[in-house]
Amino acid sequence: MGIARLLWDIDDTLFDYTTAERLGVLQHLSDEGLLSEFDSPERALSLWQQDMEYAYARFLAGELGFLEHRRERVRLFLGRTGRSLPDTRATDAWFGRYVRCYEDHWRIFPDVLPVLDALRHRYRHGLLSNSSTPHQHRKLKKLGLRRRFSSLVCSDEIGCAKPAAEAFAAGCAGLRLPADQVAYIGDKLTTDALGALGAGLLPVWIDRPATDPEPAPSGVHRIHTLADLPGLLEVIDFGAVPPIG
Numbered sequence: 001m002g003i004a005r006l007l008w009d010i011d012d013t014l015f016d017y018t019t020a021e022r023l024g025v026l027q028h029l030s031d032e033g034l035l036s037e038f039d040s041p042e043r044a045l046s047l048w049q050q051d052m053e054y055a056y057a058r059f060l061a062g063e064l065g066f067l068e069h070r071r072e073r074v075r076l077f078l079g080r081t082g083r084s085l086p087d088t089r090a091t092d093a094w095f096g097r098y099v100r101c102y103e104d105h106w107r108i109f110p111d112v113l114p115v116l117d118a119l120r121h122r123y124r125h126g127l128l129s130n131s132s133t134p135h136q137h138r139k140l141k142k143l144g145l146r147r148r149f150s151s152l153v154c155s156d157e158i159g160c161a162k163p164a165a166e167a168f169a170a171g172c173a174g175l176r177l178p179a180d181q182v183a184y185i186g187d188k189l190t191t192d193a194l195g196a197l198g199a200g201l202l203p204v205w206i207d208r209p210a211t212d213p214e215p216a217p218s219g220v221h222r223i224h225t226l227a228d229l230p231g232l233l234e235v236i237d238f239g240a241v242p243p244i245g
């Protein structure tokens with residue numbers, strides 16, 4: 001039995017989250033007059049990401065709701081400056097201004113639409129994301145991608161997150177297929193590829209930066225552009241030699 005469905009990660013796989021966040025944060029901190037509070041823009045960005053990762057881990061662990069995790073990020077980050085911390089309403093407004101800057105830079109990667117078009121008739125497609133369902137639904141609609149996927153499963157609804165096998169099982173349930181007939185495409189080696197491998201899916205690691213000189217772990221299929229996905233699936237399903245180029 002071959003691969004019948006493709007299950008996709010969203011952030012930094014379909015959607016260029018890293019660039020949108022970087023440009024959005026720098027614009028927001030500049031607008032708020034906060035960049036001068038840090039040694040450099042890179043330092044400010046690094047601390048923002050550090051606070052985001054801490055608060056997001058608490059969200060994924062179920063310790064904070066999505067809105068609360070945003071408030072925690074503001075509290076942590078502004079706590080690094082000499083400024084007084086705003087009340088809840090002002091905190092939400094502050095984060096809302098960041099979100100507007102961030103959304104101004106929302107883009108999908110240029111190889112996404114061509115590969116979805118190429119694979120549209122051969123596979124049905126679903127989504128599995130460590131995030132909030134309303135947040136990802138809104139993002140996908142704004143990016144014009146939502147209708148291309150038959151299912152959207154997010155960690156906030158299922159109560160577990162990748163790399164847990166239960167999260168991948170929920171993503172496969174959304175596609176109504178057993179794990180061994182589903183390929184998972186994601187950008188993170190441990191969270192996505194090794195998690196999918198452990199859960200019995202076929203893991204495809206989209207390694208866009210291509211900075212890791214080590215071979216991909218056994219069982220993990222690494223590509224550097226989604227343009228290589230159709231050829232890889234041909235080989236896996238039919239043992240065909242992919243076209244060169």
Ligand SMILES: [Mg+2]
Nearest residue numbers: 009011012187
């Ligand atoms: Mg990702």
